Each structure stands twice: as C-alpha cells, then as structure tokens.
Amino acid sequence: MKVLLFDIDGTLINSGGAGHRAMTKAFEAIFHVPDVLKNATLSGMTDKIIFKNACATGKITYNSNNLEMFRAVYLEYLREEMPRSHPDKAICPGVDVLLKKLVQYPDIHLGLLTGNFAEGARIKLDQFNLSGYFSFGAFGDDNHDRNLLYNYAVKRFEKKTGKRPQNDQVWIIGDTPRDIACARPHNALSLAVATGEYSREQLSREAPHFIMDNFSNVDEFLNIVLNN
The missing domain is CATH 1.10.150 (DNA polymerase; domain 1)
Known part of the structure; x- marks a missing residue:
C-alpha cells in the first residue's frame, strides 16, 4: 500500500x-x-x-x-x-499523464496535503479538472502548522478505507523545503519536485528521500514509489 x-x-x-x-x-x-x-x-x-x-x-x-x-x-x-488567462497558468509538466497512470494501481491512494483552504484547493484543481483524483486530504483549514497536517490526512485516509498505513508507506510530495520538512517528524518518505520556486539544488540541500526535476518521466516516478 x-x-x-x-x-x-x-x-x-x-x-x-x-x-x-x-x-x-x-x-x-x-x-x-x-x-x-x-x-x-x-x-x-x-x-x-x-x-x-x-x-x-x-x-x-x-x-x-x-x-x-x-x-x-x-x-x-x-x-x-482562477478562470483568467495568464502565461504561467498551467498543469505542471507530466502531472496529467502521471495521475491517469497512478489511479490504475489499486494499492496506490492519492490524497492532498496542502496549505490551501479546502475550498480553495478545490477551486484551483477544478480549473484543471484534477479534483476527481483526490478523495481525501489535509488542508490549511485544519491547522496553521503544515507539519501537523500529516495526521489529519492519515486519519481521513483511515476513516475512508479502514486501513492504517505505516509511516513508511506514506509519501509527502511537494516543491518546497516545507514539504520535505513535513515528512521528517513522521518518518514518512519525501519526494521533492523542482517545478515551483525552488531549484533542484536548493531542494537537495533539504535532504529529501528522492527528487525529480518534474513529473514528465512517469516511469521514473513509478520506479521510485513502487520500489521504496
């Protein structure tokens, strides 16, 4: 799982x-x-x-x-x-293909861990038709401290599925040092991606378990997640 x-x-x-x-x-x-x-x-x-x-x-x-x-x-x-056009407005590279692939795996469960208010998260994802991939998560409404959102997400997953994951079965995936830091106190795995404001070099200094330039290489992502 x-x-x-x-x-x-x-x-x-x-x-x-x-x-x-x-x-x-x-x-x-x-x-x-x-x-x-x-x-x-x-x-x-x-x-x-x-x-x-x-x-x-x-x-x-x-x-x-x-x-x-x-x-x-x-x-x-x-x-x-959100509906306004902007040159930087886009799905991050590879995300649409990656999500379509991930939902084909019955033992992979997709959730959110975001600082956005829950409704704000939905508004943003709806603009790109991505909300339907995520059935649970933790949000900025839950706590001001990002590190504490982990427990909210895990408890909601447990309520939804009746399964309690081990910490090393949980991945925190994000583009900032704060995403990497969120995984650490829970002994969860971190996967950083350099598609935001931070470069690969900057993210590497925070010692994530794994790092990718972007999600265009779906096979690389699957190899990381399925084999660790």
Missing part, C-alpha cells in the same frame, strides 16, 4: 498568481490595506499563516472572526481569478 499526499501549488499546478491576487484583493476589500502581500513569502505556507503574517504587516488584529471573514471573501475572489 502506498499513500501519496500531494501539494498543489508548484507541484500539481501553477495558478498564474490567482491565489496571490485573490488574497491581496480580499485583504484590501475588508481591511483597506493595499498590496499587503507585496514582499510576502507564500510558497509552502498555510493560508492561515499567510493571513496571520498579512495581519502583522497591515497592523490588523488576527482573530477567528477576521480569519473567517477573510476566508469567505478570498474564496469569492479566487473563483473570479
């Missing part, structure tokens, strides 16, 4: 900056602070942490009421932004 937990942005898809634009618009619409994410780091961060940091930058109180208000307005803007 293999449980593959995929990140979204930079791993499965590139939204062409739709999430950044939607968050920026939402924050300005609610709190009247423009361009609050201008110098922010978003890669690998949970949406809760992004909002918390934006509150600190904009000198806005971070609390549950403001978070829920921001989430609702952000999702409205995200629905508007």
